Amino acid sequence: MLFDRQLIFVVGKGGVGKTTVSCALALAAARAGKRVLLCEVDGVSRAAQLLEVEPAAPGVAGPVVDGVSVMGIEGSAALVEYLGMVIPVRRFLQTVTKSEIYQYFVAAAPGLKELMTIGKIWFEAQRIDKRSGKALWDLVIVDSPATGHGLQYLRMPQAARDAFGAGLVRREADKVVSLLQDPRQTAVHLVTTAEEMPVNETVTMEQRVREELAMPLGSLFVNRLHLERFRPSDIELLEKAARRSRRPEVKQTLGAVAKRAREESGWTTLNRQHLRHLGAAGKLPRVDLPFVFSEEFAKQQLLELVDVIEAAA
Ligand SMILES: Nc1ncnc2c1ncn2[C@@H]1O[C@H](COP(=O)(O)OP(=O)(O)O)[C@@H](O)[C@H]1O
Ligand SMILES: [Mg+2]
Secondary structure (H helix, E strand, C coil), X not given: CCCCCCEEEEECCCCCCHHHHHHHHHHHHHHCCCCEEEEEECCCCHHHHHCCCCCCCCCCCXXXXXXXXXXXXXXXXXXXXXXXXHCCCHHHHHHHHHCHHHHHHHHHCCCHHHHHHHHHHHHHHCCXXXXXXXXXXXXXXXXXXXCCCCCHHHHHHHHHHHHCXXXXXXXXXXXXXXXXXXXXXXXXXXXXXXXXXXXXXXXXXXXXXXXXXXXXXXXXXXXXXXXXXXXXXXXXXHHHHHHHCCCHHHHHHHHHHXXXXXXXXXXXXXXXXXXXXXXXXXXXXXXXXXXXXXXXXCHHHHHHHHHHHHHHC
């Protein structure tokens, strides 16, 4: 269910954990035996860092480690790669890409980089391994850009299709749109935290994915969730025990634990209240990911989330 498609987009507000969830999904899918390509769009190689692999050049698949290969995708690099396929003569290609008019065109053409980004993703998703004749990747996971316009590149193929009449561009755009909108092949997973702003943004995003993009929604990942570890009756017991104890060190320790338990339980309640406002996004299959408390969030912490995802898949 979580990775039974061939192309997965992970979207959400900046900072909620898109890159983290994309990496965890990739590792969980690889554990299930899939050959996974994880694409980080306009990223800062955070995915490679988290997975503890060397980042490769933009548009190049890095080495497969734990069943996952990481690729950074960047619009202008994708455009050069695309032109390389159209203009196979290297010397001529360089003349083109170094020219002033090219630089001007790339900077000025609205949406060109986004179009090239999604084109490159499409190319990788349908890429055939020449030796085996089968798909090169079982699953392509796309970690969306960090900016507020994280859905922009998903809209470009439709825009291109509508802007061009019959012809090559229209045919190419049609192919990409059909893949993006096909519920058998594609899913958009939403990531949020159980806080006010991210929840609001999730409501908007869910609607835009469904109505504007007409893309199939997958699951909702609620990240950094405080889980209820103490029942209210347990907290009361702790507090009572702290009050009654005559030994100061026991009194102090029990008191501190009770206070911490109350705090954690307060977070749980707050989280739950915010999640009531998810609207239609709240009806999606949901995966709760715990807040992993640690000084630094690294691969070891990531693996805790992989276990949760594996159990939910
Ligand atoms: N479950 C979690 N528990 C604790 N910290 C987390 C968790 N998930 C993500 N983080 C931390 O939250 C921050 C944002 O995560 P990141 O995946 O980079 O978000 P995004 O890609 O959406 O901007 C990072 O510092 C990350 O380590
Ligand atoms: Mg990110």
